[in-house]
Amino acid sequence: MKSDKFKETLLGPLNKNNPVVVQVLGICSALAVTVQLKPALVMGLSVTIIVALANVIISLLRNTIPNSVRIIVQLVVVAAVVTVVSEILKAFAYDVSVQLSVYIGLIITNCILMGRLEAFAMSNKPLDSLLDGLGNGIGYAWILIVVAFFRELLGSGKLFGFQIIPESFYEAGYVNNGLMMMPSMALILVACIIWVHRYINKDLQEK
Amino acid sequence: MEHALSLFVRSIFVDNMIFAFFLGMCSYLAVSKNVKTSVGLGIAVTFVLLITLPVNYLLETKVLSKGALAWLGEGFADLDLSYLSFILFIAVIAAIVQLVEMVVEKFSPTLYASLGIFLPLIAVNCAIMGGALFMQQRVGLEPTDPKALTNMLDVVAYALGSGLGWMLAIVGLAAVREKMEYNDVPAPLKGLGITFITVGLMAMAFLCFSGLEI
Numbered sequence: 001m002k003s004d005k006f007k008e009t010l011l012g013p014l015n016k017n018n019p020v021v022v023q024v025l026g027i028c029s030a031l032a033v034t035v036q037l038k039p040a041l042v043m044g045l046s047v048t049i050i051v052a053l054a055n056v057i058i059s060l061l062r063n064t065i066p067n068s069v070r071i072i073v074q075l076v077v078v079a080a081v082v083t084v085v086s087e088i089l090k091a092f093a094y095d096v097s098v099q100l101s102v103y104i105g106l107i108i109t110n111c112i113l114m115g116r117l118e119a120f121a122m123s124n125k126p127l128d129s130l131l132d133g134l135g136n137g138i139g140y141a142w143i144l145i146v147v148a149f150f151r152e153l154l155g156s157g158k159l160f161g162f163q164i165i166p167e168s169f170y171e172a173g174y175v176n177n178g179l180m181m182m183p184s185m186a187l188i189l190v191a192c193i194i195w196v197h198r199y200i201n202k203d204l205q206e207k
Numbered sequence: 208m209e210h211a212l213s214l215f216v217r218s219i220f221v222d223n224m225i226f227a228f229f230l231g232m233c234s235y236l237a238v239s240k241n242v243k244t245s246v247g248l249g250i251a252v253t254f255v256l257l258i259t260l261p262v263n264y265l266l267e268t269k270v271l272s273k274g275a276l277a278w279l280g281e282g283f284a285d286l287d288l289s290y291l292s293f294i295l296f297i298a299v300i301a302a303i304v305q306l307v308e309m310v311v312e313k314f315s316p317t318l319y320a321s322l323g324i325f326l327p328l329i330a331v332n333c334a335i336m337g338g339a340l341f342m343q344q345r346v347g348l349e350p351t352d353p354k355a356l357t358n359m360l361d362v363v364a365y366a367l368g369s370g371l372g373w374m375l376a377i378v379g380l381a382a383v384r385e386k387m388e389y390n391d392v393p394a395p396l397k398g399l400g401i402t403f404i405t406v407g408l409m410a411m412a413f414l415c416f417s418g419l420e421i
Contacts, residue, residue: 024399027232028333071330072301079294087290102340105293109333111233182414183227187407191400198395206398 010131013139015201019112020143021194022204026112029103030144031186037160039099040148041141046085048137050107051116054078055133058121065122074117075108082107112140147189155180211364213353218368220416222354224334225376226409227417228341231334235377236402245381249374253367255329256338259303260366261359263296263339267346271295296339304330338369380406 019025026047033043057077058065065073086104089097097104107113116136121129152158154177157165165174179185198204224230231252238248270276271292276283308326312319319326329335342362348355356362383405392401 021399024236025233027236028229028337031229031232072298075297075301075330076294079297083290083293086293102337102344105296105340106230106333106337108293108297109331109336111331111333114331182411183229184407184410184414186229187403187410191396191403191407194400194403195393195395198400205394 006128006131009128010135013132013135014142015139016204018139018143018197019115019136020140021190021197023115025115026110026140027190029106029110030140030147031183031190033100033103034144034148034151034186035155035181036099036152036158037145037148039096040144042089042093042096043100043103044137044141044144046089046104047107047110047112047140048134050078050081050085051113051137052130052133053081054113055116055121055129056126057081058117059124059126059129062122070122071114074114078113078117079108112136143190143193146193147186150189151180151186155185208360210353210357211360214356214361215364215368217353217419218365219372219375220413221419222369223372223376223413223416224337224369225373225406226413228337230337231332231373234328234332235373235380236399236406239377239381239384239402241385242378242381245377246374249370249377251326251329252332252334252373253370255300255304255307255326255335256366256370257363258307259300259335260338260342261362262299262303264342264346264356264359264362266295266299267292267343272346292343297336300335300339301330334369334373338366376409379409383409 013019017023020027020030029043029047033039054074054077058074061073061077082105085107086097089100089104116132120132124132149159152160153164157163157170157176221227225232225235234248239245269278271288273287273289274284276286276288304326308319311326342356342365345354345356345365350357356365380402384402387401387405396404
């Protein structure tokens with residue numbers, strides 16, 4: 001019984017309760033860092049770690065936080081965790097942290113964090129909150145990776161910076177789709193994911 | 208003065224918060240169902256940006272960046288507190304939003320009623336934090352760079368432009384969505400999906416401004 005609940009908390013956000021395409025949280029960064037796979041992967045990983053950690057911390061503190069100042073407490077906890085992650089990235093993956101620029105700092109105001117802290121960590125035990133954080137982080141990361149995969153493959157013919165589309169294609173007249181590098185195509189790709197997702201999960205369709 | 212004017216126009220059209228950087232997307236998608244509320248949210252965002260950005264600018268140039276504390280005396284001249292910037296910026300934003308909410312409630316109940324629930328939500332709107340972080344990046348640029356923020360006037364112009372650009376985007380989307388109510392959209396795309404496509408097309412239209420030389 002108990003393991004069923006754990007499974008649901010961990011795996012639910014991957015599909016039926018996905019933070020990006022169902023709960024509509026954390027769209028800002030999901031769109032902005034997906035020009036290439038590498039920053040998208042790093043971003044997904046950072047958000048997963050931050051959500052899980054912040055969820056556990058808030059969940060441990062949940063009985064001591066007065067209701068009236070909870071938003072500020074949550075923001076400070078998140079800001080502290082984000083600062084640590086950002087300093088680690090600067091130290092060990094400097095070029096990626098430059099590519100992600102302000103979006104690392106913006107994880108603080110990423111709605112996934114505030115949404116999960118408010119909706120889950122404030123009323124659940126630390127272990128459940130950890131699983132919820134991991135589930136939501138991974139649910140967010142896979143959307144990022146799918147979007148980045150198509151944008152990098154079609155936009156520059158590369159994956160992780162390695163040339164995938166062979167030279168002979170270009171000689172035969174194949175051209176990279178420059179539009180894929182533009183912000184607008186990220187939105188349309190997410191729309192396509194939503195389309196497929198809701199076509200499969202008919203109960204999520206809006207009237 | 209000219210530089211401030213060009214920053215103002217650029218931040219509305221070229222560096223639009225929504226269409227170029229996707230900042231404030233969550234509330235943008237959630238609150239754009241009708242024009243009236245979206246105007247309210249747009250005004251609130253502009254207002255808060257206009258107040259928090261100058262404060263954060265002072266914080267950045269007088270406290271946080273390397274050597275900024277020199278005015279305190281010799282011993283502080285090579286201190287670099289920039290790792291504190293996330294925590295301080297978000298604290299300033301949260302505190303000012305709270306303060307603005309109280310002041311508005313006291314002195315202008317009508318404005319308070321129209322902004323209503325949006326004010327507290329703005330503390331976690333990424334457009335505000337994003338504005339502060341972009342400001343931090345732009346302060347370090349060469350003064351000749353068209354994006355550089357060199358003095359208070361530039362910062363105010365940038366804040367006002369970013370806010371108005373955000374408002375323009377949300378009011379535009381709300382107007383489109385109001386009309387779209389009557390369209391026959393494929394069932395899986397209804398609601399969220401078609402909104403994304405609409406924003407994508409709007410962003411594509413705004414791409415034309417990127418060639419603008421000001």
